[in-house]
Amino acid sequence: MLAAEALEKRFALHDGRIVNAMDGVGFRIEPGQLYTLLGPSGCGKTTTLRSIAGLETPDSGRIAIGDMAVFDSARRLLVPANRRKIGMVFQSYAIWPHMDVYENVAFPLRVSGERVREGDVAARVAKALATVRMEGFERRPATRLSGGQQQRLALARALVMEPRVLLLDEPLSNLDAKLRESMRLELRRIQKSLGITTVYVTHDQTEALAMSDVVAVMENGRIVQQGDPRTIYSRPATRFVAEFIGSTNFVPGRIARAGADALVEIEGGRLRCAVPAGLDTGARVLVSIRPEDIAVRAAGAAAAAGDGNRIAGRVVEQIFLGSLADHVIAAGGAEFHAWCHPAAAFSPGSEVVLEVDPARCIVLPEKT
Amino acid sequence: MGDRRGSLALAGAGASMGVAAAEPRARKHLPRGYTLPVALAILLALLTVVPVATVIVASFRPSGLPLSDGWTLAHFAKVWSSAYSYRLVWQTLVFAAGSTAFGIALAAALAWLVERTDMPGRDFFRTGILMPMATPPLLLAIGWVLLMSPAIGIVPTLLAPVFGEGVKSFSIFNLPGMIFVQGLAYVPTSFLMLAPAMRNMDPVYEEAARTSGAAFGQTLRRVSLPFLVPALLSVTTLLMIVGMLTFDVPAVIGQRGNVNVMSSEIFNLMNPANGLPAYGEIAALNSTLFVLLALGLWVYYRATQQSERFATISGKGYKATRFKLGRWRSVAAAFVTLYFLLAVVLPFLALLWTSLVPYFAGFQTKLLGELSLKAYATLLGQPRIWEGVVNSTVIAVVAALATTALALFVAWTIVRSKLRWVRVLDVMSMIPISVPFLMMGVALVFIFFGLRAVPIYGTVWIIALGHLIVFLPLAARMMQSGVLQVHRELEEAASVSGATFLQNIRRVVVPLLKPTIFALLIWLVVHSLREFSVAVMLIARQNEVLSTILFSLWDQGEPGQAAAIAVILMLVLGGLVAAFTGLTRARQEA
Numbered sequence: 001m002l003a004a005e006a007l008e009k010r011f012a013l014h015d016g017r018i019v020n021a022m023d024g025v026g027f028r029i030e031p032g033q034l035y036t037l038l039g040p041s042g043c044g045k046t047t048t049l050r051s052i053a054g055l056e057t058p059d060s061g062r063i064a065i066g067d068m069a070v071f072d073s074a075r076r077l078l079v080p081a082n083r084r085k086i087g088m089v090f091q092s093y094a095i096w097p098h099m100d101v102y103e104n105v106a107f108p109l110r111v112s113g114e115r116v117r118e119g120d121v122a123a124r125v126a127k128a129l130a131t132v133r134m135e136g137f138e139r140r141p142a143t144r145l146s147g148g149q150q151q152r153l154a155l156a157r158a159l160v161m162e163p164r165v166l167l168l169d170e171p172l173s174n175l176d177a178k179l180r181e182s183m184r185l186e187l188r189r190i191q192k193s194l195g196i197t198t199v200y201v202t203h204d205q206t207e208a209l210a211m212s213d214v215v216a217v218m219e220n221g222r223i224v225q226q227g228d229p230r231t232i233y234s235r236p237a238t239r240f241v242a243e244f245i246g247s248t249n250f251v252p253g254r255i256a257r258a259g260a261d262a263l264v265e266i267e268g269g270r271l272r273c274a275v276p277a278g279l280d281t282g283a284r285v286l287v288s289i290r291p292e293d294i295a296v297r298a299a300g301a302a303a304a305a306g307d308g309n310r311i312a313g314r315v316v317e318q319i320f321l322g323s324l325a326d327h328v329i330a331a332g333g334a335e336f337h338a339w340c341h342p343a344a345a346f347s348p349g350s351e352v353v354l355e356v357d358p359a360r361c362i363v364l365p366e367k368t
Numbered sequence: 369m370g371d372r373r374g375s376l377a378l379a380g381a382g383a384s385m386g387v388a389a390a391e392p393r394a395r396k397h398l399p400r401g402y403t404l405p406v407a408l409a410i411l412l413a414l415l416t417v418v419p420v421a422t423v424i425v426a427s428f429r430p431s432g433l434p435l436s437d438g439w440t441l442a443h444f445a446k447v448w449s450s451a452y453s454y455r456l457v458w459q460t461l462v463f464a465a466g467s468t469a470f471g472i473a474l475a476a477a478l479a480w481l482v483e484r485t486d487m488p489g490r491d492f493f494r495t496g497i498l499m500p501m502a503t504p505p506l507l508l509a510i511g512w513v514l515l516m517s518p519a520i521g522i523v524p525t526l527l528a529p530v531f532g533e534g535v536k537s538f539s540i541f542n543l544p545g546m547i548f549v550q551g552l553a554y555v556p557t558s559f560l561m562l563a564p565a566m567r568n569m570d571p572v573y574e575e576a577a578r579t580s581g582a583a584f585g586q587t588l589r590r591v592s593l594p595f596l597v598p599a600l601l602s603v604t605t606l607l608m609i610v611g612m613l614t615f616d617v618p619a620v621i622g623q624r625g626n627v628n629v630m631s632s633e634i635f636n637l638m639n640p641a642n643g644l645p646a647y648g649e650i651a652a653l654n655s656t657l658f659v660l661l662a663l664g665l666w667v668y669y670r671a672t673q674q675s676e677r678f679a680t681i682s683g684k685g686y687k688a689t690r691f692k693l694g695r696w697r698s699v700a701a702a703f704v705t706l707y708f709l710l711a712v713v714l715p716f717l718a719l720l721w722t723s724l725v726p727y728f729a730g731f732q733t734k735l736l737g738e739l740s741l742k743a744y745a746t747l748l749g750q751p752r753i754w755e756g757v758v759n760s761t762v763i764a765v766v767a768a769l770a771t772t773a774l775a776l777f778v779a780w781t782i783v784r785s786k787l788r789w790v791r792v793l794d795v796m797s798m799i800p801i802s803v804p805f806l807m808m809g810v811a812l813v814f815i816f817f818g819l820r821a822v823p824i825y826g827t828v829w830i831i832a833l834g835h836l837i838v839f840l841p842l843a844a845r846m847m848q849s850g851v852l853q854v855h856r857e858l859e860e861a862a863s864v865s866g867a868t869f870l871q872n873i874r875r876v877v878v879p880l881l882k883p884t885i886f887a888l889l890i891w892l893v894v895h896s897l898r899e900f901s902v903a904v905m906l907i908a909r910q911n912e913v914l915s916t917i918l919f920s921l922w923d924q925g926e927p928g929q930a931a932a933i934a935v936i937l938m939l940v941l942g943g944l945v946a947a948f949t950g951l952t953r954a955r956q957e958a
């Protein structure tokens with residue numbers, strides 16, 4: 001278990017401005033979970049991760065790893081990085097160029113307080129290298145490894161002490177697209193088989209959705225929403241989250257009837273939506289509709305389901321993207337992107353009807 | 369959306385932290401990372417601030433000793449009421465300014481030819497340019513005295529048969545002579561500082577100026593020179609400072625012609641013919657000099673900060689075009705060759721010749737048959753020499769190791785510490801640059817003469833300590849650029865892996881900095897072996913070093929033996945410099 005509470009960190013820039021890198025960050029990660037910090041560049045992900053590792057000292061707050069408090073500003077408690085017993089993979093991998101693969105992995109054993117016997121060192125290094133499928137590379141100089149191998153080596157080094165917590169800072173960002181995909185699966189496989197509590201930092205939403213048990217979306221030093229990938233994707237809490245994860249359409253409107261089965265008035269019609277609590281009749285809202293949740297039908301075609309939302313519109317443009325066709329459709333006072341199978345594409349100028357399941361219409365406050 | 373501070377931490381996190389009983393070996397103090405910076409600040413204050421303060425305090429004491437009672441301005445009054453002092457300052461300034469101007473002009477010309485033209489053999493010259501480091505100012509000065517002594521010098525005796533006896537009255541025992549030799553000694557340092565500026569000067573600017581119709585001279589003045597100004601300014605300040613406090617050339621050349629500068633006057637006052645040294649006056653002279661030098665250092669600091677800014681402006685992606693010398697190519701090569709002749713080859717040959725002849729009488733063909741290794745044999749038969757060899761070696765090795773270690777910790781702290789005030793360490797480590805080597809010697813005498821608790825006065829350790837202090841500024845600078853090249857995450861990975869601070873230094877930082885450390889060690893050994901001004905203030909009977917023995921043999925009229933030491937020293941230094949060049953090359957290519 002890993003928990004943090006009310007973490008604050010301010011940096012003073014050279015021109016005197018202050019950056020809030022962490023502005024009240026808090027979370028609780030259950031044992032064995034893979035917890036992802038997701039957010040745009042500069043939102044404070046690395047600062048949060050480095051605070052857990054002990055490489056950065058927050059201005060205030062508390063951090064506990066398992067039952068050990070490692071940082072508590074109120075009690076002036078700070079456990080230094082080298083005693084936190086964590087594994088960490090750096091964005092640059094930080095492979096020591098003056099050692100070979102074996103020595104890189106053996107390093108944590110050699111510097112640990114308990115003297116590990118050379119035979120045990122060899123056994124544990126072999127085990128760690130086997131975990132990342134790097135057997136046979138022991139005597140290779142660390143400078144002669146490909147990007148993917150460096151990545152595996154960094155992971156082996158982080159795992160060799162069998163730490164309680166694994167921290168990963170954009171571990172895949174230096175790899176090419178193909179390798180990134182296979183390493184993503186492999187990382188997840190290793191993490192699951194070891195059952196190790198993991199904090200994963202990335203700005204790549206696909207990565208976050210594919211790997212995580214829990215995703216936390218960060219913005220300007222705050223965690224704005226956390227939940228399992230499906231919830232984050234299908235029930236974004238703010239405009240920022242909806243926009244940052246996946247693609248979406250925003251339709252401006254006003255709530256005509258609040259409640260579980262809400263009605264939102266938009267230009268030229270009404271949308272039935274699942275509305276979160278706390279928004280009253282008359283409030284200005286944005287309705288978020290994912291492009292893949294829109295069914296495009298020819299105008300005049302029979303409705304698929306009886307109670308779906310139907311908006312009339314006209315195709316402005318159609319873009320062929322290989323596996324799908326992206327339609328830009330003018331409807332309801334907005335421009336919609338709608339994704340269809342390429343075989344069912346409409347040509348520009350066609351009059352169409354957009355059908356959307358009310359459960360897929362997310363109502364968000366206009367201002368957040 | 370209300371107060372979100374930590375509200376996402378699920379309930380229970382706080383509670384579980386509250387009950388956390390096990391906090392193995394946790395520090396109860398938040399402000400970690402203070403220990404090393406504070407320790408270093410104290411150490412640097414002892415090493416650099418205290419000596420300077422000692423001399424300044426001493427100058428206000430009636431007895432001239434820092435720990436005695438009472439205060440007075442009498443020493444300053446005495447020094448500054450004598451017209452001689454003003455002449456001394458004037459001569460010091462002329463000497464420093466003249467040699468600086470000569471040295472920089474020579475180095476700038478060499479750097480331009482090597483870096484920016486198609487001069488033949490430029491790579492060879494670039495490698496060889498460090499060789500004069502093996503010819504320290506003391507040996508260079510002695511070599512030139514042997515070459516140019518009126519009547520019996522090698523050059524006058526060679527030229528007299530051709531040009532008549534008139535050439536024998538030409539003398540270098542005057543300010544121009546001192547300026548010439550000191551200027552030659554300045555070239556390697558100036559070259560090392562100017563060459564990168566020349567290399568990084570984007571020729572685009574020159575080309576732009578020239579295509580817009582500016583003549584070559586105009587281009588140089590309006591476009592090229594302004595780019596070089598920061599580098600020129602910083603090397604000028606540095607050399608002016610060195611010129612005001614150097615003692616080698618004034619001792620060997622100036623003293624013969626009775627041309628004194630402040631450093632030689634301080635030396636004379638410290639070694640009176642009879643009675644105790646006039647400590648108060650010495651301290652007053654030193655304090656005055658220190659004020660001048662502190663001003664110089666301040667200018668230097670400003671200039672180097674500027675030059676760093678300039679360096680970032682000029683990009684890297686351009687292809688340097690070289691200036692076509694055309695028919696001047698051979699003239700340029702001859703000019704560079706002449707420099708090596710004057711700075712290395714001729715002085716070395718003069719010393720070699722002198723060490724082989726039975727008595728010194730310039731160059732005479734009849735002596736050719738009498739060449740022998742007798743001077744070497746006599747020399748090596750004296751226990752004093754062997755003591756000197758041992759002392760010099762011990763001092764060089766200890767000072768080099770200690771300085772490197774201290775520089776490593778200082779540089780690491782300056783680069784890595786998150787504390788804002790660590791810049792103070794940077795400033796303190798630079799203080800010795802503005803302290804005359806002689807003055808540092810005087811200060812250490814003041815401190816340790818009466819200090820029974822640390823009985824290092826009169827031993828090799830006080831000289832090693834002196835070297836540690838005076839070489840610290842350069843060592844700290846070199847280390848800083850080394851540490852800056854080590855990616856921060858390499859060290860953080862060690863911390864996270866469980867390495868303590870010292871394990872990180874020993875297993876990660878030091879191995880990664882190996883090339884820098886070796887280059888620095890060799891540089892320090894070279895400069896400690898050749899160093900004269902600090903040692904000459906600190907020697908007693910048992911701690912003589914080779915350079916001071918050499919000087920005293922020379923002073924007592926044993927040029928043959930002095931030259932023999934000089935030749936051996938130059939060969940050793942030459943070997944070390946070659947190793948240094950190889951290492952720095954390797955580091956640049958790595």
Ligand SMILES: Nc1ncnc2c1ncn2[C@@H]1O[C@H](COP(=O)(O)OP(=O)(O)OP(=O)(O)O)[C@@H](O)[C@H]1O
Nearest residue numbers: 011012019021040041042043044045046047048203
């Ligand atoms: N040492 C520092 N000094 C000053 N500002 C800093 C420092 N470290 C981080 N910051 C600032 O704090 C903010 C958060 O930085 P952080 O590195 O945590 O972002 P990030 O989310 O990891 O971004 P990225 O995806 O680009 O890595 C940024 O605005 C950054 O400029």
Ligand SMILES: [Mg+2]
Nearest residue numbers: 045046047169
């Ligand atoms: Mg980051």
